[in-house]
Amino acid sequence: MAWQAYRVASYPTIAGSLLLTAVSALAAESPQTPSIFTPASTPAFAIRELSFLVLGLSAVIFAVVAGVATYILLRFRSREGDEQREPPQVYGSDRIELAWTVVPFLIVVVLFLVTARYIYGIEHRSQPPEALEVTVVGNQWWWEIRYPKLGIVTANELHVPAGDAARPAPTFITLQSADVVHSFWVPQLAGKMDVIPNKTNRTWIEPRRPGTYVGQCAEYCGTQHAWMLLRVVVQPREEFDRWVAAQQAPAPDDPAARAGARLFASLPCINCHTVRGTPANGLFGPDLTHLMSRTTLGAGAARNNPETLKAWVEDPASFKPGALMPAMKLSNDELSQLAAYLLTLR
Numbered sequence: 001m002a003w004q005a006y007r008v009a010s011y012p013t014i015a016g017s018l019l020l021t022a023v024s025a026l027a028a029e030s031p032q033t034p035s036i037f038t039p040a041s042t043p044a045f046a047i048r049e050l051s052f053l054v055l056g057l058s059a060v061i062f063a064v065v066a067g068v069a070t071y072i073l074l075r076f077r078s079r080e081g082d083e084q085r086e087p088p089q090v091y092g093s094d095r096i097e098l099a100w101t102v103v104p105f106l107i108v109v110v111l112f113l114v115t116a117r118y119i120y121g122i123e124h125r126s127q128p129p130e131a132l133e134v135t136v137v138g139n140q141w142w143w144e145i146r147y148p149k150l151g152i153v154t155a156n157e158l159h160v161p162a163g164d165a166a167r168p169a170p171t172f173i174t175l176q177s178a179d180v181v182h183s184f185w186v187p188q189l190a191g192k193m194d195v196i197p198n199k200t201n202r203t204w205i206e207p208r209r210p211g212t213y214v215g216q217c218a219e220y221c222g223t224q225h226a227w228m229l230l231r232v233v234v235q236p237r238e239e240f241d242r243w244v245a246a247q248q249a250p251a252p253d254d255p256a257a258r259a260g261a262r263l264f265a266s267l268p269c270i271n272c273h274t275v276r277g278t279p280a281n282g283l284f285g286p287d288l289t290h291l292m293s294r295t296t297l298g299a300g301a302a303r304n305n306p307e308t309l310k311a312w313v314e315d316p317a318s319f320k321p322g323a324l325m326p327a328m329k330l331s332n333d334e335l336s337q338l339a340a341y342l343l344t345l346r
C-alpha cells in the first residue's frame with residue numbers, strides 16, 4: 001500500500017522515505033534498526049568498545065568544562081552594590097598555558113593510539129581457511145553479490161551463516177566497484193569500507209546472532225545513492241546451507257510461463273540480466289535466476305511482490321529516477337506475460 005502511495009510522487013520526499021522505512025521495519029521479516037550500539041558481529045563489538053571510550057572521555061571533558069563555566073558564571077556574577085570596575089587582568093601564565101596544552105595533547109595521543117590499535121586489530125585479521133568468501137560489487141545503484149566458490153550470484157541481499165563463541169563463522173568480503181566510489185556499511189556487523197573502482201578492498205564480518213541487518217551505501221554516488229540499500233541475512237548454519245542449495249539450482253522451467261520466457265528472451269532484457277540456463281547472460285544488471293527469493297526490488301526501492309514487480313518492469317524510473325534500466329514500452333499483455341515468467345524465478 002505504502003509502495004503505491006510512494007509511486008504517486010515522482011521524487012521521494014523525506015516524509016515518504018521515513019514512511020517507507022517505518023513500513024519496511026514493520027514487515028514480516030523485520031530487519032534490525034541500524035545502530036553501532038547494538039553490534040552482532042566481532043568487528044562491530046570492537047567498534048562499540050572504542051566508541052564508548054571516546055564518548056566517555058568526551059563526556060568527562062564536557063562535564064569539567066561545563067561545570068567550571070557554570071561555577072564561574074554563578075560565583076562571579078555581577079551583584080548589586082558591586083563596584084563597577086575592571087577585574088584584575090592576567091597576561092602570560094606559563095603554568096596555565098602549559099596545562100591547557102599538555103592535557104589536551106595527552107588526551108589526543110591516548111585516543112590516537114587506542115584507535116590505531118583497534119584498526120590494526122580488525123584489518124590484520126588473517127582469513128581462516130573455513131571462512132566464507134564473498135565478492136560484493138558496488139554499482140550505480142545496487143550491490144552485486146557473488147560467492148565465487150559456491151557458484152552463486154545474487155543482488156542486494158547478502159546471506160551468511162551465524163556463528164557463536166565456540167564455532168565462529170567469519171565471512172571475508174572482497175569489495176569492488178563497477179563505476180564510481182561507493183561505501184559498504186552495515187553498522188551492526190562491521191565498520192565502513194570504501195568501494196573503489198580499480199582497487200580491491202577487503203573487509204570481514206563474524207556474525208554471532210541470526211537476524212536481518214540493513215546496511216547502506218555510505219558514500220555519495222549519484223542521484224539514487226539513498227536507494228542503495230543492502231540486507232544481510234544472518235542464518236543458522238543449516239538454514240544457510242538450504243539457501244545455498246536453492247540458489248545453486250538452475251532457474252525453474254515452469255511450462256505455464258513458457259510464453260513469458262520466450263518474450264523475455266526476445267527482449268533486450270537479456271543483454272543486461274542473467275537467468276542461468278537460458279540465453280539471458282547479460283552482466284550489467286542484477287542476476288535474475290532466483291529473483292523472487294529476494295525481499296526487495298531496486299536495492300530496497302520497493303518490496304518485491306507481483307504488483308511492484310510488474311510496476312517496476314513497466315517503468316523503473318517511477319520507483320528510482322535515474323536507474324539505468326529503461327522502460328521497455330510493453331503492451332499490457334506483454335507486461336503480464338513477462339511478470340508471470342519472472343514470478344516463477346524463485
Ligand code: CUA
Pocket residue numbers: 138139141181182183217218219220221222225226228
Ligand atoms: Cu553507492 Cu552511494
